[in-house]
């Protein structure tokens with residue numbers, strides 16, 4: 169599924185291109201699935217040009233679950249037939265085959281369907297880094313996950329619980345039951361209830377791009393706590409007792425492998441809201457941009 173120009177979802181086209189060949193250090197993967205992330209829409213629309221330059225035409229897709237078909241020179245970590253997952257920052261996973269650097273991949277979880285595992289790398293690593301690297305949640309901490317119904321939110325709620333934190337989550341009616349099942353201790357329905365807490369939290373993980381402001385979120389956090397945002401950066405007033413951290417997640421195979429272990433242990437579940445054919449990608453972009461999607465959407469070639 170490729171774009172030849174930036175624009176609305178109609179620029180995404182299904183095209184036949186030659187199967188890529190793995191270069192040194194790379195593997196060729198038969199794609200079981202990729203999954204949608206909001207950044208795919210930003211990339212397609214041309215909104216990320218200043219941070220992530222791409223050459224057109226560009227094959228979409230930034231993460232993969234699949235089976236290794238062949239390996240390039242110097243690859244010893246994987247062999248043909250291995251089931252792998254990974255974040256592929258060079259794109260191209262919205263396809264039947266993709267090449268990726270072996271160093272970016274890990275063994276797929278064995279307890280979930282391989283296609284479902286495509287939901288893990290980007291959302292899972294983002295949640296992992298929010299919970300462990302930036303909020304540094306530990307047992308007994310209180311955290312508010314703002315936007316728990318989304319792809320990142322589902323992982324964030326579970327990882328925060330795994331860290332031993334008390335989890336308060338914002339979710340609308342369509343996601344409330346799932347977010348509760350994934351481990352949220354308290355829910356706030358953001359569609360009906362203003363964001364207010366009786367007791368402050370140690371950290372807010374902000375996963376919502378619009379509608380939140382530093383003025384709304386900072387008063388929810390105790391002095392010495394932290395506001396962690398994976399979406400918009402927040403300005404804090406001079407002398408604010410709560411720092412605001414904005415981060416862009418990075419690929420980290422040690423963290424991804426640790427997450428796979430938690431999935432196989434049954435500690436972390438996947439919140440897959442839909443599995444769709446890859447050729448539905450333009451419709452998925454439209455649905456996501458209209459706010460009609462929740463959880464993770466997996467796309468199967």
Ligand SMILES: NC(=O)c1ccc[n+]([C@@H]2O[C@H](COP(=O)([O-])OP(=O)(O)OC[C@H]3O[C@@H](n4cnc5c(N)ncnc54)[C@H](OP(=O)(O)O)[C@@H]3O)[C@@H](O)[C@H]2O)c1
Pocket residue numbers: 205206207290291294314315316317318319320321338339340341342343344358375376377378379397398399415416417418456461462463464
């Ligand atoms: N910094 C990074 O490296 C990085 C990496 C990945 C993602 N992101 C960003 O993080 C954000 C979340 O990503 P995602 O994949 O989780 O997105 P997503 O799956 O598209 O998020 C959709 C969810 O957002 C929830 N939502 C919408 N408005 C809300 C509000 N006002 N309050 C609470 N929840 C609200 C909806 O919840 P309900 O279903 O409950 O209505 C919906 O389920 C996106 O902006 C994405 O671009 C950043």
